[in-house]
Amino acid sequence: xxxxxxxxxxxxxxxxxxxxxxxxxxxxxxxxxxxxxxxxxxxxxxxxxxxxxxxxxxxxxxxxxxxxxxxxxxxxxxxxxxxxxxxxxxxxxxxxxxxxxxxxxxxxxxxxxxxxxxxxxxxxxxx
Amino acid sequence: xxxxxxxxxxxxxxxxxxxxxxxxxxxxxxxxxxxxxxxxxxxxxxxxxxxxxxxxxxxxxxxxxxxxxxxxxxxxxxxxxxxxxxxxxxxxxxxxxxxxxxxxxxxxxxxxxxxxxxxxxxxxxxxxxxxxxxxxxxxxxxxxxxxxxxxxxxxxxxxxxxxxxxxxxxxxxxxxxxxxxxxxxxxxxxxxxxxxxxxxxxxxxxxxxxxxxxxxxxxxxxxxxxxxxxxxxxxxxxxxxxxxxxxxxxxxxxxxxxxxxxxxxxxxxxxxxxxxxxxxxxxxxxxxxxxxxxxxxxxxxxxxxxxxxxxxxxxxxxxxxxxxxxxxxxxxxxxxxxxxxxxxxxxxxxxxxxxxxxxxxxxxxxxxxxxxxxxxxxxxxxxxxxxxxxx
Numbered sequence: 001x002x003x004x005x006x007x008x009x010x011x012x013x014x015x016x017x018x019x020x021x022x023x024x025x026x027x028x029x030x031x032x033x034x035x036x037x038x039x040x041x042x043x044x045x046x047x048x049x050x051x052x053x054x055x056x057x058x059x060x061x062x063x064x065x066x067x068x069x070x071x072x073x074x075x076x077x078x079x080x081x082x083x084x085x086x087x088x089x090x091x092x093x094x095x096x097x098x099x100x101x102x103x104x105x106x107x108x109x110x111x112x113x114x115x116x117x118x119x120x121x122x123x124x125x126x127x
Numbered sequence: 128x129x130x131x132x133x134x135x136x137x138x139x140x141x142x143x144x145x146x147x148x149x150x151x152x153x154x155x156x157x158x159x160x161x162x163x164x165x166x167x168x169x170x171x172x173x174x175x176x177x178x179x180x181x182x183x184x185x186x187x188x189x190x191x192x193x194x195x196x197x198x199x200x201x202x203x204x205x206x207x208x209x210x211x212x213x214x215x216x217x218x219x220x221x222x223x224x225x226x227x228x229x230x231x232x233x234x235x236x237x238x239x240x241x242x243x244x245x246x247x248x249x250x251x252x253x254x255x256x257x258x259x260x261x262x263x264x265x266x267x268x269x270x271x272x273x274x275x276x277x278x279x280x281x282x283x284x285x286x287x288x289x290x291x292x293x294x295x296x297x298x299x300x301x302x303x304x305x306x307x308x309x310x311x312x313x314x315x316x317x318x319x320x321x322x323x324x325x326x327x328x329x330x331x332x333x334x335x336x337x338x339x340x341x342x343x344x345x346x347x348x349x350x351x352x353x354x355x356x357x358x359x360x361x362x363x364x365x366x367x368x369x370x371x372x373x374x375x376x377x378x379x380x381x382x383x384x385x386x387x388x389x390x391x392x393x394x395x396x397x398x399x400x401x402x403x404x405x406x407x408x409x410x411x412x413x414x415x416x417x418x419x420x421x422x423x424x425x426x427x428x429x430x431x432x433x434x435x436x437x438x439x440x441x442x443x444x445x446x447x448x449x450x451x452x453x454x455x456x457x458x459x460x461x462x463x464x465x466x467x468x469x470x471x472x473x474x475x476x477x478x479x480x481x482x483x484x485x486x487x488x489x490x491x492x493x494x495x496x497x498x499x500x501x502x503x504x505x506x507x508x509x510x511x512x513x514x515x516x517x518x
Contacts, residue, residue, distance in 0.1 A: 004437065014434070015441060020507050035510055036470040038431060038459070042509040058509040060474075062433040066507065 006063055007097040013067035018074055021056040027124065030116030033109050039065040043073070043113040047121055052076050052084055057113070064103035071095050072110040085118050087111060130443040131489045135329075135421060135482030136278050136306055137447055141372075142331035142483070148375040149333070152368045160365050161356065174365055177374025184377040185323070185340060187315040193339045193360045194370055198305040198326035200350070201339035202229035202272075204361065205301040205322045208347030209270045210237050213299070217267035218242045223255045223284075224465040225277050227303055243267070252414040253282035253466045261292045271300045275307035275323075279449045279462045279478055280413030281422025283311060290319035299345065305329055305337075309380050310388060310419045321345055327369055331483060332376035336369025391481050392420035394490055398479065399423045401494040406501055408514075410472050412463055421481045424449075424463075426472040427497075429511035430504040435477055438500040444493055447478045471510070 006014070023044035033040035039061030046054035055073040059066050072092055076084040089107035093099045099107055132140065152173070158166030160174045175189070182189040195201045210220065220237065222230055224246045234244040247259040255273055264271065271293040276283045286302050293300035301322040304313060309330040315323065322345070326337040341347060341360070353362015380387075402409060402425065412424040427435060432448030439446060449460025459473035468476075479493075505511040 004440070006437075011437075014437065017507065022512070031509070035474065036459075038474050040509060058507055058512060060429065060508045060510045061431050063437045065431070066434060 004063075005100040005103075006067070009095075009097040010064060010067040010099065013070040013096065014063040017066055017070035019056045019070065019077075020058065022058065023054060023056050028117040028119075028121030030113045030118070030120055032112040032116050033061070033065075035060050038062065039106060039109055041065065041069050041109050041113045043069070043117045045076075045117045045121060047081065050080055052079050052081070061106065061109075062103070064099050064106035065109060067096055068092050068099070068106045068110040069113070072114060076114055081118055081121070084114055087114060128443045129492060130445070131485070131493055132445045133479040133481060133485070133489075133493065134445045134447050136281075136478065136480035138328050138334065139331045139482050140484060141333060142376060142379060144379055145332055145372045145375045149368050149372050152371055156367075160367060161354070170367055173374075174367060174370050177370045177377075180374040180378040180381070181325075181338065184381045185313060185315045185325075187340050188343060190358070191315075191340050191343055193341055193357050194365060195337050195339060195361055196335055196366065196369075197337040198227070198303065198324050198329075199229035199337075201324035201326075201337050202227065202301075202303055203233050204339050204347060204350045205324060205341075206230065206233045206237065206270065206272060207350050209299055209301070209322075210240075210242060211348035212346060213269040214242070217265075217269045219265055219267040220244045220270045220272065221247060221260060221263045221268055221298075222272045223247050223249065223274065225249050225253065225255070225279075225282075225462045226272070226274055227278055227305070230272055230274070230303060249282075249466055251467050252417075253277060253280045253412070253462075254414055254417060255284045255289070257285050257288040257292060260289045261296075264292070264296045264298060268296065268298050271298055273300075273302055275302045275304040275313070276311065276419050277413075277462065278306045279460060280424045280466070281306070281419035281480075282413050283307065283417045283419065286320060287318055294319050306419060306422075309384060310391075310421055315340060327373035327376060330373075330376045330380055333369045333372040336366050336373050338373070387483055388420050391483075391485070394485055394487065395421055395423055395479075395481050397487070398481070398490045398494065399425075401490070402497060405494065405498050410468075412466065412468060412473075412476055419480075422478065423480075424476060424478045426463075426468070426476045427501050427504075428472055428475060429508045429514060430475045430501060432474060432476050434504055435475070435497075435500060438504070439493075439496060442496045442500075444496055447480070449473075449476055449478060 026044035027047040028045040089111040092107040160171040408428040410426040463473040
């Protein structure tokens with residue numbers, strides 16, 4: 001079902017977001033965005049043998065922000081850390097069949113969240 | 128799916144009597160009201176009857192009613208009309224920080240034309256304090272424009288008091304009464320203002336017709352130059368359908384307004400109380416009592432307004448969020464920020480505006496829906512969980 005400015009895929013991930021929640025003792029946590037500017041995302045990663053085996057998120061934001069968060073978690077699960085780090089906001093937006101131009105920043109937030117969580121993982125696991 | 132419309136401050140459904148009243152003007156009554164022959168004469172009479180009805184509603188003289196295309200055009204006519212006519216006497220206008228874009232952007236336009244515009248602030252409850260207007264008036268001030276009630280919060284401004292201040296200072300006073308009309312009593316005879324904006328589609332009329340009441344003796348520069356229509360104050364063949372619709376809408380309102388307002392207020396109060404009883408962490412944006420009887424603007428803390436709005440839309444519920452998503456960030460409502468609202472809370476604001484046709488069953492359905500949606504979004508919100516952990 002398409003809603004307002006959004007594609008059916010965005011609405012699906014917004015109304016039925018995947019991987020909402022928190023991972024206890026997560027291997028990497030990334031928090032990006034600013035709630036005063038309308039969105040903020042917290043991403044939790046579980047990493048085993050150089051691969052992301054689980055990802056969960058909590059997001060404060062509009063439909064596009066929640067859908068981008070949900071899609072991102074689906075995209076990074078099973079990926080190596082290098083593959084996950086290479087994910088761009090365009091790839092997130094494309095996977096959602098596109099975002100309205102004014103909502104592109106929501107996909108940027110998703111890209112930044114995975115990079116921040118990976119940075120946190122590296123910090124916790126030096127060498 | 129059940130549909131509930133709680134966005135009457137955006138527009139209202141067309142009253143069935145209005146629909147009936149305009150039907151002849153979509154067919155056999157096609158004449159131009161300016162024509163002196165039979166086809167025009169009858170239409171002219173209907174246009175003037177509508178003017179009479181509207182004048183009777185506000186308590187003004189029919190000749191004081193100028194028909195326009197919209198509230199926005201009326202605001203433009205009031206502000207630019209005075210500025211261009213009185214510009215030589217002084218180039219300063221006083222208005223408020225919470226006006227409709229029709230005033231705000233007209234003010235900005237005039238600033239680019241060499242006028243100075245003061246946008247006086249509102250207090251934490253969204254009300255313009257009369258004293259701030261008094262202090263803003265200078266010897267160069269030619270016009271004060273203060274909305275009668277705010278579209279987002281429903282806050283009712285002390286327009287009579289501000290009008291008296293303007294009069295004492297010898298300054299013209301305009302009020303945008305688009306939202307107040309039909310919701311609180313307005314009596315032109317005792318209200319010390321010189322111009323008043325109203326609109327048809329906010330009172331169960333049709334879109335495309337509004338008006339400006341201009342006190343007898345006040346001359347305005349035209350904004351739409353053209354023929355002699357509206358005594359030279361607004362060119363262009365009259366929007367007969369829209370005007371007839373307004374006439375009918377105002378005549379219905381004149382009879383039914385007290386009862387309609389009582390019912391709307393009862394439902395709004397019930398709605399508001401149920402939400403506060405059932406959902407924790409909500410904030411009222413606006414004055415608890417000096418507020419339109421149909422409007423309630425609430426911040427649901429830890430969640431974002433558009434996400435709420437879309438979820439409710441999926442459940443058939445129409446309401447409004449003041450925030451506007453612009454490139455790079457979602458800007459909270461400038462109205463709420465001008466009131467000093469917490470910027471994060473302002474992101475989670477929704478406006479519900481009730482009106483003719485809403486029922487108790489609607490309210491019960493919407494309260495259940497809002498509770499479910501807020502729970503769902505809070506479960507997703509990092510802010511909610513951070514707050515919960517902090518306790």
